[in-house]
Amino acid sequence: MPKKAKSKAKSKAKLNIKKSKKGRRAAPPKRKVAVSIPALEAAATKAADFAAKHEAAAAESKGAAEQRRSDADAARQEVTKLEAAAKKAKRDATKSAAAVKEANNRAAKLDALAKKARREATGREAAAERARLAAAEKARREAAQQAKREAAEKARLEAIERAKRKAAEKAERDAARKAEREAARQAKREAAEKAKIEAAERAQREAAEKAEREAARKVEREAAKEAKREAARIAKMEASAQAKREAAEKVEAEREGLNEQNARPPNR
Secondary structure, rough: OOOHHHHHHHHHHHHHHHHHHHHHHHOOHHHHHOOOOHHHHHHHHHHHHHHHHHHHHHHHOOOHHHHHHHHHHHHHHHHHHHHHHHHHHHHHHHOOOHHHHHHHHHHHHHHHHHHHHHHHHHHHHHHHHHHHHHHHHHHHHHHHHHHHHHHHHHHHHHHHHHHHHHHHHHHHHHHHHHHHHHHHHHHHHHHHHHHHHHHHHHHHHHHHHHHHHHHHHHHHHHHHHHHHHHHHHHHHHHHHEEEEEEHHHHHHHHHHHHHHHHHOOOOO
């Protein structure tokens, strides 16, 4: 659209130049008026180019909106200057009827161009305002999206932190349970080892006591056997002594008997 507007403005400016040439052939104005009108046409063409150029630049960015406003103000000032030049041309063209008519036509065209330039300037202002509002809306949407992204990132980080805390707590609980299980197993092992040692010691004590009892019984048996042997020996010795006594008594009795026989007188 801006290129089309620029080309239309250039074609209109060329058409105005051709008409101005035809008017000069039909009723040549004074030199002063003839010089002013081409200058005004060139200025109008320049203003149209200027307006088209800044109309094309109106859709660029928010940062160029203020520049476009200042350009629109410059265009309005240029239009005001053109209007003033058109009025001056009208005043200069009153010296000749043909020049006045041509100047009036040119002035009307310049007025139309001025109105068009004003409309374009107004359109550029509206476009600049729309661009500003669009940029503000875009900035608002971007800020909202940024806030959403930041909130999502914050939520993600908090979720990660919560997951880390839960994992750490779970690992701590697991480690505590593992330590408890290890302690319980260690206590069981120690208790089993202690019970084993106590059982071994008890078995040793029982074996020692049994050995002592066996030894004592053996000693008792040996003592009993020795006592029996001693008793048998003593009994044997007593029996031998008794036999010796009995033999001695018998011998003594026999000797006494012999002595009695010897002491008795013989029978006659």
